[in-house]
Amino acid sequence: RDVINKGVATQDLLETAAAAYAAGWQSIKLYFMIGLPTETDEDVMGIARLTREVLATRGNRGGGRVNVSVAGFVPKAHTPFQWEAQASREELVRKQQLLKTALRDRRVEYGWHDAGMSVLEAAFARGDRRLGDVLVKAYRLGCRFDAWSESFAWARWHEAFAACRQDPGFYAQRSREAGEVFPWSHLISGVEQAFLWQERLRAYAGAATADCRWAPCPGCGICSNLGASVLLREASS
Structure with a gap:
């Protein structure tokens, strides 16, 4: 959580879960991300451990469920991770399966974002004008409503990239150098590139x-x- 600057302490999360269960809630949903820079398999298994800890906060009340939703890391423009390589589709699938095994519990509902869709998101998030042809080709191949898992077909997208002689890995799984000029470098978000680079190091x-x-x-x-102008919250009396 510190890597992506969430600032959420485990103890705070567990206390919140305990309060929710005590107030009568039967189910808690947790959102996680895998494939982050510096991540190890031990970090991935930490998701399963935290899920069990959340369940344990229910105490002796019985019942209770945890819905675990896991997405793959997608590097985005204008963020400290715009220089990062995304994990491969195969690596994301491997980590998803690790969690599937570790979260086998009737009280846990486990869902994950399609790894192929995560690769597409990363490619288009940092892509250039050459991917316009890929979009058109994918449409002509029948890609529609691809945000819906039942409509998404990785094979068609792979075919579209190949037909346009483009490699999604070039955009998604390639690390960028510090001084690389990006397709979005002409867009001004207000945040200095030097600051984003320092945040990456942090x-x-x-x-x-x-x-x-x-x-x-x-x-x-x-x-x-x-x-x-930064608006400061008034101190409570």
């Missing part, structure tokens, strides 16, 4: 960056570049 170190509404300015550039 992510690798597991160092979270505090919310600037309550902490000193980290120097991202938004306020100075876009003329924004």
Whole structure:
């Protein structure tokens, strides 16, 4: 969680789960992400351990369920991970299966995002104009409503990329150099590239960056570049 700067402590999560169960809720849904930079199989298995810990907060009340939803990491433009390589489709599937085995419990409902769809998301999230031809080809091959799992067909998308002589791995599974010019470099989000790079280094170190509404300015550039003002919450009396 520190790698993606969530700032959520395990104890806080468990206390919240216990309070929800105590208030009468029967089911809790947890969202996770796999394939993040620095991730190990031990980290993946930590999802199963945390799920069991959440179930344990129900105590002796009996019943209770946990719905576990797992998505694959997708590097996005204008974020500290825009330089990162995504895990391969095969690696994401392998980790999904690790969790499927570890989460075999009648009280746990386990769902995951299609790994092929995650690869597509990563390719188009950091793609360039050449992928326009791939989109058209995929449409002509019958790709429709692909956000719905029952309509998604990885084989058709793979065929579309091949027909256009494009490799989804070039866009999704390729690490970028620090000075690479991106297809989105001409778009100004307000956040300085140097700040994003430093946040990437902090992510690798597991160092979270505090919310600037309550902490000193980290120097991202938004306020100075876009003329924004940080609105601070009034201190409670």
